[in-house]
Amino acid sequence: MLQVNVLRQKTEWVKERLAVKNFKQPELVDEIIALDDERKRLQAEFDATQAKINASSKQIGKLMATGNKEEAEQLKADVTNWKASLEPIKKRAAETEKKLEDTLVLLPNLPSEKVPKGVSAEDNEVVRTTEKPTLNGNVLPHWELTKKYKLIDFDLGTKITGSGFPVYTGKGAKLQRTLIQYFLDYNTAAGYKEIIPPFLVNEDSAFATGQLPDKEGQMYFVNEDKFYLIPTSEVPLTNIYRDTILKVEELPVKMTAYSPCFRREAGSYGKDVRGLNRLHQFEKVEIVQVVEADKSYAALEEMLNHVERLLQSLKLPYRILRLCGGDMSFTSALTYDFEVYSAAQERWLEVSSVSNFESYQSNRLKCRYKDESGKNQLVHTLNGSSLALPRIMAALLENNQTENGINLPEVLWKYFGDEVID
């Protein structure tokens, strides 16, 4: 969440930035500042009275020790009165603080200066794009190919669980494992530390990375234990650093993890969800960085190049989008999406989203580092997919299909143990 001090110091600028994200209630900024004023006023009042109470209580102790009972009793009465007068202040302070918090979490992160204006995916800016390949002959979409080569059984998944929970079989399962292995190796070679996190998280964690309260309906929830199934390993990975103060030499933190991801995707339908295009359970390899505040945009650039080279190594056609204000996530300051071209479906499929959250997450995480002057500063957090599996698999199958089988890119041969799926 945003820092009240920033709202206070750069009020007009904050409102301009919020407008880029199509945020419709700029008046909340003023409300928050007013609530914060009220909070300060109440706290000052509370502190002053509490100080009197503390001092008098000590005094009572001394009076008792010297046997000065009468004076002690008199003071006790005073303290009791002060305490009573404290009650309404306490109550109002708690209410104000709650209201402040509740309002503050309604504000999305501020988009960086690079973010284009816009309201929907149409307005995203294409940063780079490779050429779209054209396939000749009788090309099949991946949901036909997975049937033909017995790689994935969607109906079986529906029987066991429901739609959106595919069953990978035989070489389909192996290809999936191959990709995970390759992605993890690629990430660790670039200095990302491999992690296997929990796949369920508690409410504090879901709040700290911004899934709550914004995306509550998107996550599966285990009511018995109050756990959320992770929608991405970003959540447990970033929460490793919740409530921590790092030394500057510990930065940057670079982590990678494979995990299944669970998303309810309520309201999705049609060809968007056909085959592997959108699932309730999918696999993803994620990268996360925790960095010093003034280094986060360099880190974002580095992550962008990292993911781009990975896609190039898979020989997939791709494009990079800079998301416009309206299409960005609530918590992001700048997001680049990677899309691969799916030649049989003739459409772009999102396979990675790389974002800088600046201090929006770390302010909730309370993750700070000591700078040179010994002051605690909020870190900046970033994450990206490297990469999401299902759509990569869809594009690999579709783009590389031939009459005699599917040709895998060379980087996967040693992992898969074969060059072709037939």
Place this chain on the structure above:
RNA sequence: GGUGAGGUGGAUGAGUGGCUGAAAUCAGUAGUUUGCUAAACUGCCGUACGGGUAACUCUGUACCGAGGGUUCGAAUCCCUCCCUCACCGCCA
């Protein structure tokens, strides 16, 4: 799931209801001494939100797992919850 023991600052670990935001030790850090290393000695060494200041300094409040309660006063007493450890049960 059952029974028992616990949860104190970066770590270890004291703490009789007022003199404890918290002993001591270790780690860390700055300095003194020293031919180097080491050792010794000295200082510093939690976080958040406020007030005051040009700034260093100063100052108020809160926090000893979390939340309530008793009390003039709670790390210390009571209740609830969470977590850790040990043993038992169950089990990949």
